[in-house]
Amino acid sequence: MNRMGRGIVRQFRNLLYAHIQDLPLSFFHMEKTGVLMSRIINDVNIVKTMVSSAVTASLRDIFTVVGLIGLIFYLDWKMASLAFVALPLAFYPLVEFGRRIRRISTRGQEAMAEMSAFLHETFAGAKIVKAFGMEDFEKRRFFAKTERLYRIEMKEVRVDELTSPVMEFIGGLGIAASIFYGGFRVFSGDLTPGTFFSFVTGTMMLYAPVKKLSKVNNAVQRGLAATDRIFEILERRSEIREIERPVTLAKRPHTVRFEHVGFAYGGDGAPPVLQDINLEARAGEVIALVGMSGGGKTSLVNLIPRFFDVTAGAIRIDGVDIREASLVSLREQIAIVTQEPILFNETVRDNIAYGNPQASEADIQNAARAAYAWDFIASFPKGFDTLIGELGGRLSGGEKQRLCIARALLKDAPILILDEATSALDSESEILVQKALENLMRGRTTFIIAHRLSTIAHAHRIVVLVKGRIVEEGRHEDLLDRDGEYRKLYQMQFSDGEAPGTARAVVQGPSGRD
Ligand SMILES: Nc1ncnc2c1ncn2[C@@H]1O[C@H](COP(=O)(O)OP(=O)(O)O)[C@@H](O)[C@H]1O
Ligand SMILES: [Mg+2]
Structure with a gap:
C-alpha cells in the first residue's frame, strides 16, 4: 500500500509537471509560481496520505469488522441486529463531518498555496525587501499567514476529533441495547452465558477498528479536496493548439x-x-x-x-x-534574446548550450567569443564550469545579457528576435556586441527592438x-x-x-x- 501511495504521488507529480510545462505562457502570467509549486508539492502529498495511510489502515480494519460482524450474527442474529439499529443514525453525522472536513481542507490547501507564493516572492525579492527596510513588515505578514493556517488546521482537528466520539456514542447505544436484550435472555435461559460472553467480546473487539474507520471518511474527503485542485490544473487546455x-x-x-x-x-x-x-x-x-x-x-x-x-x-x-x-x-x-535575461542554475557551458545538447565545445566557445562573453567567463576560476547559482548576484546585467546572446547565437536559427538585447550594456560593450549581432543577423530575418536608436540605424527598415x-x-x-x-x-x-x-x-x- 505504501508502494502504491508513493507510486501515485510520483505519477501525479509527473502528470502535473508535464501538463503545466505544455501550457502556454499566458497560464504562467495568470498563476503565481508559488501556488503552482504548492499544488505539485503539498496537494499531491495529501493524496498520498489518503491512499497510503487511510486506505491501507482501513483495509485491515474492514476485514476485521466484516469478520467480527459475521461472527456475532453467527452467534445470535437477533441480538446482532439490535446492535445495528442505531446505524442509520450514524449516517447523517458521518456525511456532515466529511463535508465540513472537505471544505476546511480546501481552505487549508489554499492558505498553504498562498504561503508558498509569499515565500517565493519575498525570497526572490530579498534585495528589495532589504533595500526598503521591510524585513519586519514581511515577518509580520508571514506570521499572519501561519496564524491563518494554524486556525484552519485547528478547525479541521476539531471536526476530525469530534467524529469518533459521536460515532462511538451512536454505536454504544446499539451495543447497550443488544447487551440489555441478551442479558435478559440469559436470565430467561434462552441463551447460554458462553454465547453471551462471546457476543460481548466480539462487539467489544469491533470498537477499535470501527473507531478508526469512522475517521477514514474524513481522510478520504481531504484527499478528494486535494484531487479536485490537482484536476483543476490537469483539465486546463492550452489555447495555443496545433x-x-x-x-x-x-x-x-x-x-x-x-x-x-x-x-x-x-x-x-x-x-x-x-x-x-x-x-x-x-x-x-x-x-x-x-x-x-x-x-x-x-x-x-x-x-x-x-x-x-x-x-x-x-x-x-x-x-x-x-x-x-x-x-x-x-x-x-526562432532564436530569441528576451528583455529580461533569464539563465538557469547550471554551468555557464550548459546555459550557453541550452536547447542545443549536441553543441561541441568549440561551438560553445565560439558563441561566447562572438557575444563578447569570453573575457569575463575566462576570468572565473572555473571558467565555463562555473555554476550560475554560485555566482549569485555577481553577474552584472550586461554579463547576463551577453550569456543570453551567446545562447541565441548557438541556436543558429533563421529568424532572430532581439528584444532590447543590449539595453544593460554600457556604450562601449554595446558597440562590441553590436558587431557580433550584425554578424549574426546576416542572412537571417531579424526583428530588433532597441531603445538606443543609434544601435538600429543600419536596419533595413524601422x-x-x-x-x-x-x-x-x-x-x-x-x-x-x-x-x-x-x-x-x-x-x-x-x-x-x-x-x-x-x-x-x-x-x-x-x-x-x-
Ligand atoms: N502579460 C500581459 N498581460 C496583460 N497586458 C500586458 C502583458 N504584457 C504587456 N501588457 C500590456 O501591453 C502593452 C504593451 O506592452 P509591451 O508589448 O511590453 O510594450 P513595449 O515592449 O513596447 O514596451 C502595455 O500596455 C502593457 O501593459
Ligand atoms: Mg518591451
Whole structure:
C-alpha cells in the first residue's frame, strides 16, 4: 500500500509537471509560481496520505469488522441486529463531518498555496525587501499567514476529533441495547452465558477498528479536496493548439509577414494592444521596432513564436499561417534574446548550450567569443564550469545579457528576435556586441527592438509603434527627414548633445531607457 501511495504521488507529480510545462505562457502570467509549486508539492502529498495511510489502515480494519460482524450474527442474529439499529443514525453525522472536513481542507490547501507564493516572492525579492527596510513588515505578514493556517488546521482537528466520539456514542447505544436484550435472555435461559460472553467480546473487539474507520471518511474527503485542485490544473487546455496535420517548417531563410494583425491580452473583449499591423520581413532583412515603452513592441515579437496567438489577422512564414505549423518546428526557426535575461542554475557551458545538447565545445566557445562573453567567463576560476547559482548576484546585467546572446547565437536559427538585447550594456560593450549581432543577423530575418536608436540605424527598415499601431515605417534617413514620430524620438535622445541633424554617422547617444 505504501508502494502504491508513493507510486501515485510520483505519477501525479509527473502528470502535473508535464501538463503545466505544455501550457502556454499566458497560464504562467495568470498563476503565481508559488501556488503552482504548492499544488505539485503539498496537494499531491495529501493524496498520498489518503491512499497510503487511510486506505491501507482501513483495509485491515474492514476485514476485521466484516469478520467480527459475521461472527456475532453467527452467534445470535437477533441480538446482532439490535446492535445495528442505531446505524442509520450514524449516517447523517458521518456525511456532515466529511463535508465540513472537505471544505476546511480546501481552505487549508489554499492558505498553504498562498504561503508558498509569499515565500517565493519575498525570497526572490530579498534585495528589495532589504533595500526598503521591510524585513519586519514581511515577518509580520508571514506570521499572519501561519496564524491563518494554524486556525484552519485547528478547525479541521476539531471536526476530525469530534467524529469518533459521536460515532462511538451512536454505536454504544446499539451495543447497550443488544447487551440489555441478551442479558435478559440469559436470565430467561434462552441463551447460554458462553454465547453471551462471546457476543460481548466480539462487539467489544469491533470498537477499535470501527473507531478508526469512522475517521477514514474524513481522510478520504481531504484527499478528494486535494484531487479536485490537482484536476483543476490537469483539465486546463492550452489555447495555443496545433491543427490536426501541422506543416513542418524547414530550417532555411524565411519571410515573415504580419497581415492585419490585431492582438489583445485576454482575448477578444480586452483592450487591444496591437491593431492592424502589416509588416513584411524578407530573409536577411533587419526590421527594427521602436517606440515609447508600452507601445507593444514586445507583444508584437512574442506573437512570432506563438507565445500568444493573434486575435485578428494572421502571421505567415513563407506563406504558411504559423497556426498551421507544428509548434516544435516553428520554435526551431526562432532564436530569441528576451528583455529580461533569464539563465538557469547550471554551468555557464550548459546555459550557453541550452536547447542545443549536441553543441561541441568549440561551438560553445565560439558563441561566447562572438557575444563578447569570453573575457569575463575566462576570468572565473572555473571558467565555463562555473555554476550560475554560485555566482549569485555577481553577474552584472550586461554579463547576463551577453550569456543570453551567446545562447541565441548557438541556436543558429533563421529568424532572430532581439528584444532590447543590449539595453544593460554600457556604450562601449554595446558597440562590441553590436558587431557580433550584425554578424549574426546576416542572412537571417531579424526583428530588433532597441531603445538606443543609434544601435538600429543600419536596419533595413524601422517601424515606429505608437499605442499598438504602426505610425511610420522606413529607413533611418528617410524617417529623420520626415519630421514625424521617429524624428521626435531621435531628438529626445540627443537633446542634450549637438543636434545630430541628418547625421548618417551614428553618435553613441545617452541612453533613453524606460
Ligand atoms: N502579460 C500581459 N498581460 C496583460 N497586458 C500586458 C502583458 N504584457 C504587456 N501588457 C500590456 O501591453 C502593452 C504593451 O506592452 P509591451 O508589448 O511590453 O510594450 P513595449 O515592449 O513596447 O514596451 C502595455 O500596455 C502593457 O501593459
Ligand atoms: Mg518591451
